[in-house]
Amino acid sequence: MPGRIRAGIDIGGTKVVAVLARERGEVLREVRLEDWTLGSWERDLAVLADAVSQLADDARVALTTIASVGVSVAGPLDPRTGVVLDPPNLLGWEDVPLREFLEERLGVPVRVENDADAGALAEWRFGAGRGAHNLVFLTMSTGVGGGLILEDRLYRGARFQAGEIGHMPVVPDGRPCACGLRGCLEAYTGGAALAARLREDVERGAAEGIRELAGEDLAAITPRIWVEAIRQGDPYALALRGEYVDHLSRGLAIVVMALDLERIVLGTIIQTNPDLFLAPLREQVRERVWASHRDVDVRAGELGPRLPAYAALCVAELEPPSS
Numbered sequence: 431m432p433g434r435i436r437a438g439i440d441i442g443g444t445k446v447v448a449v450l451a452r453e454r455g456e457v458l459r460e461v462r463l464e465d466w467t468l469g470s471w472e473r474d475l476a477v478l479a480d481a482v483s484q485l486a487d488d489a490r491v492a493l494t495t496i497a498s499v500g501v502s503v504a505g506p507l508d509p510r511t512g513v514v515l516d517p518p519n520l521l522g523w524e525d526v527p528l529r530e531f532l533e534e535r536l537g538v539p540v541r542v543e544n545d546a547d548a549g550a551l552a553e554w555r556f557g558a559g560r561g562a563h564n565l566v567f568l569t570m571s572t573g574v575g576g577g578l579i580l581e582d583r584l585y586r587g588a589r590f591q592a593g594e595i596g597h598m599p600v601v602p603d604g605r606p607c608a609c610g611l612r613g614c615l616e617a618y619t620g621g622a623a624l625a626a627r628l629r630e631d632v633e634r635g636a637a638e639g640i641r642e643l644a645g646e647d648l649a650a651i652t653p654r655i656w657v658e659a660i661r662q663g664d665p666y667a668l669a670l671r672g673e674y675v676d677h678l679s680r681g682l683a684i685v686v687m688a689l690d691l692e693r694i695v696l697g698t699i700i701q702t703n704p705d706l707f708l709a710p711l712r713e714q715v716r717e718r719v720w721a722s723h724r725d726v727d728v729r730a731g732e733l734g735p736r737l738p739a740y741a742a743l744c745v746a747e748l749e750p751p752s753s
């Protein structure tokens with residue numbers, strides 16, 4: 431037998447990736463579903479179960495020979511029970527017994543983890559985290575999700591919410607965060623928060639370079655436009671990058687000092703624009719930690735569009751937490 435077969439499902443608000451693979455990430459079949467949610471978790475989970483069954487059929491693999499199915503989904507969730515509590519981007523999902531439902535439908539053991547932890551596992555095993563024993567992965571996407579690998583294993587914490595670095599307070603009484611707190615790192619470096627900040631600054635006439643790129647449609651203002659403006663040398667965009675790097679490097683320095691990390695892996699906006707962010711981030715993180723910690727390695731994620739599939743497959747290989 432050339433390695434056991436596992437399935438993975440990465441659940442996003444607008445798209446799903448389902449994958450069937452041998453161990454060591456050799457993908458046999460993969461499918462993407464766009465605009466897949468129907469607003470009812472029962473129907474949504476039936477769609478996911480059908481997708482896995484179809485992949486198995488296409489690969490001529492009996493469902494019963496699949497060793498496990500891993501599901502990566504936005505939390506909060508309980509990885510012991512596989513119940514997803516209240517994901518912000520999935521309509522009609524509340525206290526969803528994801529593991530139980532899929533195990534009944536598919537007859538295969540199912541593991542569930544939050545997407546940031548799953549992403550950390552994937553970059554550690556297959557991407558920019560290879561070879562590290564202690565690392566943090568930050569998604570740097572719409573929100574700032576974080577996952578920790580400590581002493582060669584996923585660290586989940588007392589409430590299974592370890593690694594919420596996006597919600598560390600970096601500015602006293604600072605900008606409001608989507609989580610309800612103020613001054614969180616995510617309120618300064620998350621994609622949604624950055625878009626809101628850009629719109630505010632355009633509206634008060636402080637970001638003409640952004641306005642020129644976006645036109646009159648404020649809704650078209652996204653972090654992508656900010657990145658474009660940085661590349662054009664726009665002074666406002668460059669100043670905002672300075673602020674972004676300042677906040678992010680402070681947050682990262684705290685985590686490096688708290689956990690004695692050797693590596694930091696950053697996704698999405700930094701992964702796609704490493705030339706704009708990595709050098710100043712490295713420099714400022716190193717300035718803010720002890721000399722003994724300055725060898726901390728700040729890297730961009732490597733998996734990019736492959737991240738969801740590998741993340742879900744890594745979850746399939748996890749043992750569920752015992753307590």
Ligand SMILES: [Zn+2]
Pocket residue numbers: 596597607608609610611612614616617
């Ligand atoms: Zn927050």
